[in-house]
Amino acid sequence: MKNKLKRIFPILLPLLTISSGLWAQAEEAADxxxxxxxxxxxxxxxxxxxxxxxxIALLHLLNVMVKVQQIKVYQEAGLEAMLEEVEKSKEPFWNRIYKRLTDAVPVEKERDVMLDHDYDGIKELDNSLPPWWVAMFYITIGFAVVYMAYYHITGAGPSSAEQYEIEMAQADKAVKAYLATQANLVDETNAELLTDEQSLAGGKSIYDANCAACHGMLGEGGVGPNLTDSYWIHGGDIKDVFKTVKYGVPEKGMIAWKSQLNASDIHAVSSYIMTMQGTNPPNAKEAQGELYQAASN
Ligand code: HEC
Incomplete structure (x- = not known):
């Protein structure tokens, strides 16, 4: 056990240092x-x-207790030679560290620190505070000072509220990025009419650039049918329009737009077309197809 620890630590420590260093470099750039x-x-x-x-300290405590027991047993059995063996075994490095950290009085000398109190046979030892504990106490004080200075006095570190704001902003960004990818997942089965100004403005510019040549600047019709009346050849629901625009009617001269416009563009231009309903532009082309009535449900 002891030997294993001795071998692992020199490997583990540099590994930890190196990996945290690499990680630090990667993080610092972005965050x-x-x-x-x-x-x-x-x-x-x-x-x-x-x-x-x-x-580790507990393990060593156990180890020491075993040794003490060993010595006792050998003494009782009068095995002086064995006793020497045990005592000869040089004190290992970790034991010395352990002793320094605990500053415990050896069992043989406990009498020296025994107090006079006797609580129904239970006695009290006047051990000094273990240095590891005292060290931690001072470390926490030092930590508190640094913490106070960093977060509260200089304000260099963000407060909880600021941290919340920062994380919310990051999450907002992530949500926006996600929604942007989602917009392109829309298709003829799930398209809903878009009514926000930004989408409709986008739809209008797509329309003016790609569709007006055949359907007229105002949707009054030309080569292609009138898009402002309630007569539709291929259905007047947003989903129908989405589908017509996406797959086109190639044999009748209406291009399938899916290779030139992405799904969110098709969604926007289809929604824009729906806003032309009932606008009665001049020179409107005669109605084609069937009168479309929105499903009443
Ligand atoms: C080259 C000419 C041309 C262009 C450009 C064009 N269309 Fe068409 N479009 C047509 C024709 C022709 C039809 C009629 C197809 C039919 O008779 O089945 C049509 C039909 C449609 C219909 C179905 C109308 C109905 O009554 O069902 C919609 C919606 C439509 N187009 C939208 C668009 C959009 C949006 C664009 C631009 C992205 C566009 N079109 C660009 C020629 C065009």
Missing amino acids: PYFYDRLFSNGMVAATIVIVVAAF
């Missing part, structure tokens, strides 16, 4: 609040280190 994240990640890392250290 303006990199140092705040580093700070909170540092806290997580420190916690992990403390837990691991506590675990």
Whole structure:
């Protein structure tokens, strides 16, 4: 166990350092609040280190207890030679560290720190505070000072409210990017009439550029049918119009637009066409197709 730890640590530490360094480089480029994240990640890392250290300390406590027991047994059995063996085994590095961290009085010397109190046979030892604990106490004080200065006095770090705003802004961006990809997923089965000004303005410019030549600037018709009346050859629902525009009627001279316009463009221009309904432009072409009545449901 001891040997394994000794072998793992020198490998683990540089690995951690290198990987966190690489990660830091990658993050710093993109994230303006990199140092705040580093700070909170540092806290997580420190916690992990403390837990691991506590675990190792426990293991060693166990080890020491076993050894003490060993010595006792050998003494009782009068096996002096074995006793020497045990004592000869040089104190390992981790044991020394452990002793320094705990500053515990050896079991044999406990009498020296025993207090006079006797609580129904339970006695109290006057051990000094373990240095690891005292160190942590001072570290937390230092941490609090740095924390106060960074977040509250200088205001260099964002407050919780600011952090919330930042994350909401990031999420907003992500949602917009997502919706932009979603807009192109629209097709003739799920198209709904768009009514927002931006989409309709986009639809108008697409119409003026691509459709007006055949359907007239105002939709009055020309080579193509009148788009302002309620007569439709291929159906007057937004989904029907979407489908006509997308797949066209090639044999009748209406192009399939799906190779030239993306789905959201088709959606916008189809919605724009719907706004022409009932506008009665001059020179309107005679009605073609059937009178379309919106489904009453
Ligand atoms: C080259 C001429 C031409 C162009 C350009 C053109 N169309 Fe057409 N369009 C036609 C013709 C012709 C028809 C009639 C097809 C038929 O008789 O079945 C038609 C039909 C339609 C219909 C169906 C009308 C109905 O009564 O059902 C819609 C909607 C339509 N076009 C939209 C558009 C849109 C939107 C554009 C531009 C992106 C466009 N068209 C560009 C020629 C054109």
